[in-house]
Amino acid sequence: MSTTFRSRITARLGRTYLARIQRHGIGTSTIKLLPEELLMLLRRDGLDPVRRVAxxxxxxxVSRVSLPxxxxxxxVTGYEESKAVLGSADGFSTDFAHLAGNAGIAAEQSPGGLGFSDPPVHTRLRRILTPEFTMRRLRRLTPRIEAIxxxxxxxxxxxxxxxxxxxxFALPVPSLTICELLGVPYRDRHDFQQLAMDRFDLFGGTTAPFGAMSASLDYFREVVRAQRREPGDGLLGMIVREHxxxxxxxxxxxxxxxxxxxxxxxxxxxxxxxxxxxxQNEDVLDRLRTDDSMTAPFVEEVLRYLSAVQMAFPRFAREDIEIAGVVIPRGDMVLCSLSGANRDPSYVTDDGRFDPHRITPAGHLAFGYGIxxxxGAELARMELRVAFPAxxxxxPGMRLAVPPQDLGFRKLSIVYGIDSLPVHLHRGA
Structure with a gap:
């Protein structure tokens, strides 16, 4: 068998394999085929990255992983190395076409938007959105966030x-805030929650992330058509009126x-x-309740420490490119561990453990980096700065209603989370 023919067969098998994941999700049999070097980016040990990341x-x-x-x-698990990848729009692409071509995903399933586009498309779209996310415009949402x-x-x-x-609490606050921001019907808040959750839980059986992406886009196409007919006061209506x-x-x-x-x-x-x-930190709970100056540093440390988005969207090398002395060949996929980068000893001390008194160094990667x-980083900060002190x-006396070991965390997910958090709200409960 010739090398060229073998390569074609390998590529076809790879596309078939990825297409199967796209259609059916990641089940137990699929997980067995994926290397732990990749899965470790999507796992946690409680609130911490698994030890293998460190x-x-x-x-x-910067290490190579052989996929099936x-x-x-x-x-990429280092802080500076992740910044080098995420900050190089010339060296790396996020264009969805790379994923579509590799996984046999239909072009109409492309999520579009900022996350899966390159300049100049990305530049034009971000220029449209940026004015809506300035602090001046976002402040109009503050009373509504507080009310929610x-x-x-x-x-x-x-x-x-x-x-x-x-x-x-955790689900309704951002869900209702985004309903308010976009100007979509309040009655759709439950659909919002499900659409977003499905795409991130890779252990979702028959509900694959790209399927959820497609359903979400179908929903928003309907919303956009309604906004075209009658622009509202939300972000979509503003864009329709202004552009x-x-x-x-x-x-x-x-x-x-x-x-x-x-x-x-x-x-x-x-x-x-x-x-x-x-x-887990009763003294911090007490300080946050009584000391307003604690709010901002607490939020920044929580963002860094938790790094809920565990992994950045995939990048693809535009050309052979060197990162930290390692040459990444053109076309190869690169996955940056944000949780790993935010615990890098070159960035923070003490193994990155939660420290409420830490003056968090500028530049954590919880919101990504580069273009x-x-x-929406400032909107997220606004919500967190309202929610936690309130x-x-x-x-002030709330406490867990179940033993800590009974809490159920997501086993394999791009966005890390917890299934439920039962609490007694008062000490005597």
């Missing part, structure tokens, strides 16, 4: 018995989907896991 970072912060059927990828948080706290206070902070037909429906649906992707599940997971951090850094003030 060991890999120490020995080879002879395919190669590169895992208080409404959820009131609902929890009225409940009997233990309350699940995930479903009663008209210069942004087509597919682009606008992709932008809306990107806002949902970047702003819902990530913030919800950070609120849930950050609440667990508070439950694809999360455009929770601490309302329920």
């Amino acid at each position: 060991a890999t970072r120490a020995s080879a912060p 059927f002879g395919m190669d990828a590169w895992v 948080v208080e409404e959820r706290l009131d609902a929890m206070e009225a409940a009997r018995g233990p309350v699940d902070l995930v479903h009663e 008209g037909d210069s942004v087509d429906d597919e682009e606008l649906a992709g932008l809306a989907d990107g806002v949902l992707t970047g702003g819902f599940e990530t913030t919800a997971s950070t609120i849930a896991l950050g609440s667990l951090v508070l439950l 694809h850094r999360c455009i 929770l601490a003030r309302r329920f």
Whole structure:
């Protein structure tokens, strides 16, 4: 068998394999085929990355991983190395066409938006969105965020018995905030939650992330058509009024989907896991309740420590490119571990453990880096800065309602999370 023919067969098997994952999700049989060097990026030991991430970072912060059927990828676990990859738009591409070509995914399933596009398309789309995410425009949402948080706290206070902070607090706050931001119907909030959650849980059996992506885009196409007919006061309506037909429906649906992707599940997971951090650190809970100056540093440390988005969107080398002395061949896929980078000893001390008194160094990668850094970072910060102190003030005696070992964390997920967080809201409960 010739080398060329063997390569073609290998490539075809690889595409078939990835297409199967796309259709059916990652099940037990599929996981057995994936190398641990890749799966370790999606695992956690409680709130910490698995030890293998630190060991890999120490020995080879840029390391090659052999995927099934002879395919190669590169895992980046170091802080400076991740910045070098994520900060190089000239050296690396995020264009969805790379994934579509490799996995047999239909072009119409492309999520579009900022996360899966390169300049100049990315530059034009980001220029459209950026004015809507300035602090001046976002401040209009502050009263609504505060009201949403208080409404959820009131609902929890009225409940009997233990309350699940995930479903009663962490999920509704960003979900309702994004409904408000985009200007989509309040009645759709439950669909919002499901659409976002499905795409990130890679252990979802028959519900594959790309299938959820497609469903989300279908939903937003309908929303966009409604906004075209009657522009509202939300982000979509503003873009329609200010840019008209210069942004087509597919682009606008992709932008809306990107806002949902970047702003819902990530913030919800950070609120849930950050609440667990508070439950594990009673002194921090007390300080956050009484000392307003504690809020901003607490939020930044929680963002760095938790790194809820465990792995950045895949990059593809445009040409042979050297990172930290390692040459990554043209076309190879590169996966950056954000949780690994944010624990790098070259960036933070003490193995990156949670330290409420740490003056978190500037530049954590919880929101990514470079031109694809999360455009909604300031909105997320606003939500966290409202949610955590309000929770601490309302329920200073809250405590876990189950043994810590009974908490269920996601086993394999791009966005790390916890299934539920049952708490007693008062000490005497």
